[in-house]
Structure formats: structure tokens, C-alpha cells
Amino acid sequence: MSRDSDAPPAPVAFGRWAVPLLAEQLRLPGRDVRLRALAALIDVLRQPLRGPEALTEGFLQQLKVLLEDEDPCVRAKVCQLLHVLAAHTCGRQALLAASFLPPLSQLLEDPPCRRTVFLLLSRLSLHSSGRVSLLTLLPKLMKKLQEEEEEEEDEVQVLFLSLLRCCFQADPEAALRSDAVALLAPKLSNGALNICKAAAAAMMALSVPMGGKVEVCDQKVLPAVAALLQEEDEEAQLNATGVIMFAAVTTAGKLQCLHLNVLPVLLKLACDRHEDEDMRRRRKPLVMNSVRGLTMLAETPEGRRLLQDQLPLLRRTSEEEEDVDIQRVFETAIQVVTFTP
Amino acid sequence: MDGGRMYVFSSRPRVVEDPWKPRWSPSERMQQKHGNIMRDPRVFRGITSSQPLKFAEESTTRAVGPKQVRRKFRARTPEAVQGRKHVDVQTESYLEELSDIPEVKETECQTDAFLDRPETPIFLAAKTGKDAATQIYEGDLFDFEEEVQPILEILVGKTLEQSLLEVMEEEELAALMAQQRAFLERRNNELPEVHRLQEQERRRREERERRMAEQRRALEEEKEVAEKIAARALTQQQLADLVPSVLASLRREGYFYDPVERDVETHFFPRLMDDVESILQKNCRVRELLDEIIYDVTQKSLDALEELETKASDP
Numbered sequence A: 001m002s003r004d005s006d007a008p009p010a011p012v013a014f015g016r017w018a019v020p021l022l023a024e025q026l027r028l029p030g031r032d033v034r035l036r037a038l039a040a041l042i043d044v045l046r047q048p049l050r051g052p053e054a055l056t057e058g059f060l061q062q063l064k065v066l067l068e069d070e071d072p073c074v075r076a077k078v079c080q081l082l083h084v085l086a087a088h089t090c091g092r093q094a095l096l097a098a099s100f101l102p103p104l105s106q107l108l109e110d111p112p113c114r115r116t117v118f119l120l121l122s123r124l125s126l127h128s129s130g131r132v133s134l135l136t137l138l139p140k141l142m143k144k145l146q147e148e149e150e151e152e153e154d155e156v157q158v159l160f161l162s163l164l165r166c167c168f169q170a171d172p173e174a175a176l177r178s179d180a181v182a183l184l185a186p187k188l189s190n191g192a193l194n195i196c197k198a199a200a201a202a203m204m205a206l207s208v209p210m211g212g213k214v215e216v217c218d219q220k221v222l223p224a225v226a227a228l229l230q231e232e233d234e235e236a237q238l239n240a241t242g243v244i245m246f247a248a249v250t251t252a253g254k255l256q257c258l259h260l261n262v263l264p265v266l267l268k269l270a271c272d273r274h275e276d277e278d279m280r281r282r283r284k285p286l287v288m289n290s291v292r293g294l295t296m297l298a299e300t301p302e303g304r305r306l307l308q309d310q311l312p313l314l315r316r317t318s319e320e321e322e323d324v325d326i327q328r329v330f331e332t333a334i335q336v337v338t339f340t341p
Numbered sequence B: 001m002d003g004g005r006m007y008v009f010s011s012r013p014r015v016v017e018d019p020w021k022p023r024w025s026p027s028e029r030m031q032q033k034h035g036n037i038m039r040d041p042r043v044f045r046g047i048t049s050s051q052p053l054k055f056a057e058e059s060t061t062r063a064v065g066p067k068q069v070r071r072k073f074r075a076r077t078p079e080a081v082q083g084r085k086h087v088d089v090q091t092e093s094y095l096e097e098l099s100d101i102p103e104v105k106e107t108e109c110q111t112d113a114f115l116d117r118p119e120t121p122i123f124l125a126a127k128t129g130k131d132a133a134t135q136i137y138e139g140d141l142f143d144f145e146e147e148v149q150p151i152l153e154i155l156v157g158k159t160l161e162q163s164l165l166e167v168m169e170e171e172e173l174a175a176l177m178a179q180q181r182a183f184l185e186r187r188n189n190e191l192p193e194v195h196r197l198q199e200q201e202r203r204r205r206e207e208r209e210r211r212m213a214e215q216r217r218a219l220e221e222e223k224e225v226a227e228k229i230a231a232r233a234l235t236q237q238q239l240a241d242l243v244p245s246v247l248a249s250l251r252r253e254g255y256f257y258d259p260v261e262r263d264v265e266t267h268f269f270p271r272l273m274d275d276v277e278s279i280l281q282k283n284c285r286v287r288e289l290l291d292e293i294i295y296d297v298t299q300k301s302l303d304a305l306e307e308l309e310t311k312a313s314d315p
Helices: A015-026 A031-046 A048-054 A057-066 A072-085 A089-097 A101-107 A111-124 A128-146 A154-170 A172-177 A180-188 A193-206 A210-218 A222-229 A234-247 A251-259 A263-271 A277-297 A301-309 A311-320 A324-337 B026-031 B066-072 B144-240 B242-253 B259-313
Strands: none
Touching (some): A015 A031, A015 A048, A015 A057, A031 A072, A048 A072, A048 A089, A048 B144, A057 A072, A072 A089, A072 A101, A072 A111, A089 A111, A089 A128, A101 A128, A111 A128, A128 A154, A128 A172, A128 A180, A154 A172, A154 A180, A154 A193, A172 A180, A172 A210, A180 A210, A193 A210, A193 A234, A210 A234, A222 A251, A234 A277, A234 B144, A251 A277, A251 A301, A263 A277, A263 A311, A277 A301, A277 A324, A277 B144, A301 A311, A311 A324, A324 B144
């Protein structure tokens, strides 16, 4: 198979005739001819302004037919071509309008094409209309989550989880109805850090509606999330604090978090000062998440008591902070801590 | 021809066929015997201009085999008829004297003992044609620096343009993702606060409602208790003179009785009354009888009187 993908691309005509002639070649029966024509098309359409040339109706229909070809190399190349097309806005819109999603969802099962299809779908999700169309794929994705095999590479799993995150952000209710939290929970304690990070991001999207928060507390997801909080990686910490922040809105969540001794970690994350401007800017979401988490936890009597001891530290950090948003968040936290009925 | 690796003939070298095989036996063509080309009688050995032509067959030293026998018996030109002689004659258009002895001419040459051979003079061809001269001045020739300028400009410009476009496309995608991420961040900033406040509100509301419900329940209970007390007081009040009145009414109804009295009443009195009644009835009957008797008597007297009257009236 590698020999075929290294086959030299077909000769390309000059100017306006390039794409139509190559499209003609795609109709021919020989497999090698089609592979070479596809390779040439990918090269042509990758050039900056030539992508939209290919967006005629007939061409897209032909590509849809080729997606169901028997040969896996042809299918992989067509997916690559679609990936190149999806780099343009008009390409994305055309793909969505020509209803490519059903055949693409078939190809999710196909090993050579899987990665490209995921990349393609993540590009499509850059639009809100794309996200809405991706919701139609949600049942299939949930089923895939259910019957997940172990042999997939990490990268594909990370892509899959980030795609799930987009879907969950668009419509968390539908996902919760299909038991997403229970299916996602094992991934949080999976081996690789990337997978845990991506799973935590998806869980954060799921815990936005109230039902999600309740389920997160019920399914005992929070211990795994607290473990993720201890990691050094910034993004992992960010996602973990996000989940905690959302889940701690409910009383059960608050109690679980206090039980898991999350408070000191959040405090450390919030009040850690960095001198470097860039570093501070990058850490801004992390700091905000941590302080919000502290605010949630401060609504319990025990949390309030613990934080009242730390009140000078909080006040000092809030005064030193230059960013207005972070200051505001600290103010709210201090307000909650010093609240008396 | 074979990929340019080695030079081969355009027609591959093939073995020369053995000439003594009859050509009309194709079955034996497959088993061609390779004849030695040195001994091939068709190949002429010898100098062309000396002896008369001799063929190899006479000088062969091979053992006489069947082939030789066949050769010897091959048909030759028949002998000359008597009186005639065969002579070799040249029939070409230009006759040539054939002889054994070639024509030779001898010349001798000898260089001088002490003189070196002089230099050959330089060959100067005779001058033909017209003379013409040309001179190239400074700016006439092609100046690379100048000519290359526009081409370079185009090349560099196009490359830069393409790369700029490619970078712009990538930037566009990155900007979209950054925008998404920024939106998510902003959402994550505001959303938990909103949720927290909502949750707080909900908790307070629930608390408030719970307390109000409790209060209401307390009030209701109090009211119930008060009603109960009032009811109890009322009933007590009523029940206070209930018992004597009940007793009195019972006594009135006759539920408390003296058994003897009752017995007397139930058994004795009816009989007594019956007896009294019978006596009174008797009295009544007697009086009725008496009345009847009186009536009868009066009637009779009246009748008698009437009779008397009628009798009196009729004189």
C-alpha cells in the first residue's frame, strides 16, 4: 500500500484545465490511474487560491461515490483531499451542504481513513452550522465510545475525544441522555496523559447543565479528576479545574471535593505568582478556574472555615493582580468567604 | 536494446546452418548440428589474387565420411565433347589479365644522411570571400544583472505571494480556533458564576420555602390545637349536664322502673281494667236495655195513645 501512495502524481494540465481533466481521470476504471489522479489533485488544491476551484457540484458528487470505493487507498486519498478542501470556509460550507456526513460516518470504522476523517470533522466543527450537523453523528460516536477497542493509537483517541467535546458543547442534553458520563469516566484514568486531558475537557463540557453535574457527582468521576489535578501539565490542570468548578456548584459536588482534599491544591494554583508576562497570560484561565472553584467550595461551612484562615493570602494576591477579570473573581471569592447570614 | 546495458546486434547472432542438410526436411531443422565455421566449405580461404580459386574441400584432412562420398559423387560440369576444350573465359565488360605474377613496381627512397627533415610549411588556405569586421562595444552584449532583474522580481514576488497566502490560510484556521477558544474561556469565566448564583438562589429559595412551609404547618397545628381545645371545652360543657339530663330523660322514658311496680302494671292492671271495662260494659248494656225497654214502653204507650186518638176522632 505504501508503494501506491508514493506513486508519482498524474501530469497536471496548466491553468483552468487542471482540475477538470483530473476529474475526468477519476472516472476511469483503473485503480492506479485514480490513485495518481487523486495525488495530483491533492497537490493542486493545496496551493493557496486553487482550493475553491474544485467546488463544483459534479466533482463533489464524484468524490462521494469514490468514498465508497472498495480500495482502502482510494478512500484514504479521498479523505485527504476532503481535508485539504475543508481548509477553506467555502469548502466547509460546500461539504456540509452536499451532505458528506453520512458516508464519512461510515468511514470512521475504517482504519486507514480514521485519522483523516477525525481531522476533517474537527475542521468542520469550526463553524456553528458544522457543529449542529455534527450532532447528527452523535449517536454513532456514543456507540463508538461504548465499544472502544484498545488498539487505537493515542492520537486518534485524542482526536476522537476532542470531537466528542465539540458535540457535547453543542448539545450536552442529548449526550447525557445517552449515558455519556458513565462511558467517559474510564477514559479519565486511562494511561496516556493526552487521553486524560481530552477526556477531562469533554467531561467539562458535559458538566455544564444541571443534569450533567448531578451525574458527575453520582458516577464518582471526581477522584480521577482530582488525580489529574496533581499533574504538572497545564492543560490537564486547566481541564481538571474546569470540571471541579462546574461540578462543585451542587451540594453533593462540594462535599465530594472537600472530601477529596482538593482545596489546598486549588489554593496553590490560584495564588502561584509568575513573573513572566507570557506565563501569566497563559495561566489566566487556570487561575480563574481555580478561584471559581474556591468560591464554590467556600459556600460550605467547612470550606468557609478553611478559607477564612487563608483570607490574608487571598487578599494579598488579589491586590497584586493586575488583570481586572482576575481581580473581580478574587473579590467575589472574598465576598463569599466573609459572608455571614 | 536491452535497456542500453550492452550493445547487441539488431539480429541476434545465430548458428550457421549445416549446409549439407537438405532444406526440405523441416523435422530435422530442430536438431541442427553446429558446423565449424573454419571448415565450412563456403568460406573461402586464401588470397584473392594468386592461385586460381581453390575451395577447402580438397585440403580437408577429415576422415572421409558419407558426406565426403556424397561430395565426390556430386555432379560436375560434364567433360568436353571431343574436339572441344573447356576454357575459362572472363565475361565481364572490362577484361582483366589474370596472371600469377602481380604487377609490381619498385621504388626506393632514402633520406639524406645529415639533413633533418624540414618543417612542413603551415597550410594556408587560399583566401576566398569578402573581408568583414565587427566590434562589440560595452553595452551591446547581454547584461545578466539587468536582464535577470524582472525575472527575479516575478519569481520572488510569486513565491512570497504564495507563501503569504498559505500562511494566511493557516492563520485563518488558527484564528478560528483561537476565537473558539477565547469564546470558550469567556463562557467558562461567566458560566460557573452564573451557575453558582443560580444554585445559591435555588438553595435560598428552597430554604425559604421550606421555612415558610414549616411556619405554615406550625400555624395550622396551632389552629388545630386551639380548635381541639375549644371543642373539648364545648363538649365538656355539654357533657356536664348531659348525664343528669340523660338520667332524667331515661327516667322519664321509663327505663328505670321498679320491677314490682312494673309487674303490677303489666299484669295486674290490664286485668283490672278489663274487669272494670267489662263491668262498665255490663252497666252500659244494662242501661241500654233499660233504654230499650223504656223506648219500647213509650212507643207502646204512644201507639196506644195514637190508637186512642184515632178511635176518638172517628165517632
